[in-house]
Amino acid sequence: MGVARSEWTxxxxxxxxxxxxxxxxxxxxxLGMLFALGRTSGREPIxxxxxxxxxxxxxxxxxxxxxxxxxxxxxxxxxxxxMIRTTFTAIPQRGSLLAIKATVFGLVTFAVTxxxxxTTFFASQAILNRDSRHLGVSITSPHALRIxxxxxxxxxxxxxxxxxxxxxxxxxxxxxxxxxxxxxxxxIMMNFLPATWHRDAIAQWLPSxxxxxxxxxxxxxxxxxxxxxxxxxxxxxTVAFVAxxxxxxxxxx
Amino acid sequence: MIETHELxxxxxxxxxxxxxxxxxxxxxxxxxxxxxxxGKSTTMxxxxxxxxxxxxxxxxxxTPYRDHHYPxxxxxxxxxxxxxxxxxxxxxxxxxxxxxNGFGRRRVTQVLELVGLENxxxxxxxxxxxxxxxxxxxATAMLGDPGVLLLDEPVNGLDPxxxxxxxxxxxxxxxxxxxxxxxxxxxxxxxxxxxxLVVIGRGRLIADTTVTEFVARASGGRVRVxxxxxxxxxxxxxxxxxxxSLIEPGVDGEAPTFTVSGLERSTIGDLALHHGxxxxxxxxxxxxxxxxxxxxxxxxxxxxxxxLSPSTQQEAEPVAARRKG
Numbered sequence: 001m002g003v004a005r006s007e008w009t010x011x012x013x014x015x016x017x018x019x020x021x022x023x024x025x026x027x028x029x030x031l032g033m034l035f036a037l038g039r040t041s042g043r044e045p046i047x048x049x050x051x052x053x054x055x056x057x058x059x060x061x062x063x064x065x066x067x068x069x070x071x072x073x074x075x076x077x078x079x080x081x082x083m084i085r086t087t088f089t090a091i092p093q094r095g096s097l098l099a100i101k102a103t104v105f106g107l108v109t110f111a112v113t114x115x116x117x118x119t120t121f122f123a124s125q126a127i128l129n130r131d132s133r134h135l136g137v138s139i140t141s142p143h144a145l146r147i148x149x150x151x152x153x154x155x156x157x158x159x160x161x162x163x164x165x166x167x168x169x170x171x172x173x174x175x176x177x178x179x180x181x182x183x184x185x186x187x188i189m190m191n192f193l194p195a196t197w198h199r200d201a202i203a204q205w206l207p208s209x210x211x212x213x214x215x216x217x218x219x220x221x222x223x224x225x226x227x228x229x230x231x232x233x234x235x236x237x238t239v240a241f242v243a244x245x246x247x248x249x250x251x252x253x
Numbered sequence: 254m255i256e257t258h259e260l261x262x263x264x265x266x267x268x269x270x271x272x273x274x275x276x277x278x279x280x281x282x283x284x285x286x287x288x289x290x291x292g293k294s295t296t297m298x299x300x301x302x303x304x305x306x307x308x309x310x311x312x313x314x315x316t317p318y319r320d321h322h323y324p325x326x327x328x329x330x331x332x333x334x335x336x337x338x339x340x341x342x343x344x345x346x347x348x349x350x351x352x353x354n355g356f357g358r359r360r361v362t363q364v365l366e367l368v369g370l371e372n373x374x375x376x377x378x379x380x381x382x383x384x385x386x387x388x389x390x391x392a393t394a395m396l397g398d399p400g401v402l403l404l405d406e407p408v409n410g411l412d413p414x415x416x417x418x419x420x421x422x423x424x425x426x427x428x429x430x431x432x433x434x435x436x437x438x439x440x441x442x443x444x445x446x447x448x449x450l451v452v453i454g455r456g457r458l459i460a461d462t463t464v465t466e467f468v469a470r471a472s473g474g475r476v477r478v479x480x481x482x483x484x485x486x487x488x489x490x491x492x493x494x495x496x497x498s499l500i501e502p503g504v505d506g507e508a509p510t511f512t513v514s515g516l517e518r519s520t521i522g523d524l525a526l527h528h529g530x531x532x533x534x535x536x537x538x539x540x541x542x543x544x545x546x547x548x549x550x551x552x553x554x555x556x557x558x559x560x561l562s563p564s565t566q567q568e569a570e571p572v573a574a575r576r577k578g
Contacts, residue, residue, distance in 0.1 A: 002323075002354065002355045003352075005352040006351075006352035006353035007349075009348050009349040010338075010349045013341050013342065013348075013349070014338065014340050014341055015340060077338055081335075081337060081339065082333050082337075083336055083337055083338055085301075085303055085332050085336060086332075086337075086350060086393060087353075088302075088303055089303070089325075090324070090325055090354055091354075092318060092320075092321060093322075252303065252304035252305060253303045253304070
């Protein structure tokens with residue numbers, strides 16, 4: 001319990017934590033409102049099966065990086081400042097330390113992102129409902145609650161992926177590059193491979209492709225269903241953590 | 254109590270620490286001396302379980318460090334000054350470390366007062382001077398009121414007042430029966446602070462002894478003699494199997510001098526009187542800890558500045574020629 005309290009003190013005592021969480025929330029809510037406004041501009045034809053709850057949450061494409069970077073920094077900043085030696089001297093059980101650190105960070109992140117995604121939902125639905133077509137949906141409509149709560153879970157997993165990559169790579173630039181590569185670059189690169197190479201069957205397994213299914217209303221062919229997709233993403237995060245734990249125990253600091 | 258047994262650490266081809274066996278006992282300040290690159294910090298990291306030894310073992314109070322639970326109750330360490338997030342205040346830094354081992358806010362306030370940082374405790378650590386960083390590091394080490402303290406170069410960056418403060422603190426902590434293990438490359442500082450010395454060079458143990466013995470061993474009991482009749486006394490002493498140096502001519506009308514080892518001052522004086530030779534000076538040559546250290550580690554310095562004497566230039570030339578080709 002003391003270790004959890006210590007990690008909470010570390011998280012709350014840095015201004016950068018508040019700024020990064022603010023940016024994550026701001027990007028998600030702001031982009032959500034912008035996307036909703038765009039849909040109500042009147043010129044855009046609305047598809048018949050419009051995903052009113054999930055569409056404004058596409059801001060997650062950007063905010064996932066902000067929260068991932070925060071996850072990275074809570075561990076790599078300890079390496080770059082040398083604080084990690086004090087931390088490991090205080091808690092030589094490195095595995096439990098990483099587990100507690102990730103848990104505290106995950107709880108903080110989920111608390112912030114769940115407020116963020118619900119705010120995004122209500123703000124964007126209000127904008128969509130101003131349109132004469134009343135495009136908005138209520139939170140009790142089918143899939144809405146799953147999409148909004150699932151988006152918060154997705155962001156939390158992005159943050160945790162950051163923690164795992166930070167522990168694995170120990171350097172801020174290396175971890176940020178890897179995070180961006182996994183979440184952004186890899187799905188784009190897949191598009192340059194021919195479809196005959198089972199491209200789409202492989203691409204559905206990529207972390208952000210799989211995870212993003214949680215904000216989809218209907219499942220497309222060669223895509224996972226929402227919860228299976230999120231579970232695949234969680235699997236990636238787990239693999240990164242296992243690798244980090246193994247190396248953390250063995251490596252000198 | 255810190256004990257190492259045949260402790261070794263290899264990085265690729267380099268043996269950073271080479272079968273080191275020593276112990277730092279309670280109730281005294283053990284100085285851990287060595288030139289830069291001798292393996293002091295590597296050894297300290299192995300003691301604290303941060304680096305794993307290639308072979309050999311090390312225990313703190315009889316247990317390998319990584320088997321300790323909440324070790325700050327027993328061991329406090331300062332490895333590097335300012336090993337703290339620049340955006341965090343020293344109060345919050347100490348609080349986070351304290352909470353991890355179950356200490357509360359009161360203890361944080363106490364150690365801040367102990368090191369004299371109570372007035373800047375809420376300032377962000379990025380604005381701290383090196384000296385303030387050292388004080389914060391010492392505060393961190395003292396959080397658990399531990400029986401064993403390890404400090405890597407604790408006086409680096411401190412002003413004279415701070416240096417005296419650290420010296421007195423370490424002495425009083427040892428007097429309370431704690432094990433105090435301090436690394437330094439500052440020999441003069443160790444002469445004033447340490448009771449016992451563990452000296453290493455290139456990872457190997459050079460000496461494990463008291464400060465007094467260490468100095469005596471290096472000075473070899475040399476006596477400096479000055480006499481207007483130096484050649485005759487020189488010859489007499491050489492016949493008495495004293496080891497004598499060449500005679501140096503005196504400057505500014507002083508008598509010529511030379512040094513003798515292996516003979517007591519009293520023996521030399523009596524001999525001179527017996528032969529009616531006037532003696533102007535007869536002093537024991539006490540090597541400073543600094544000299545003793547330089548002498549004993551002369552072969553074990555990893556990095557040394559070379560002077561560009563003609564011979565070394567000649568050695569360098571073929572390399573330069575090869576590079577051109």
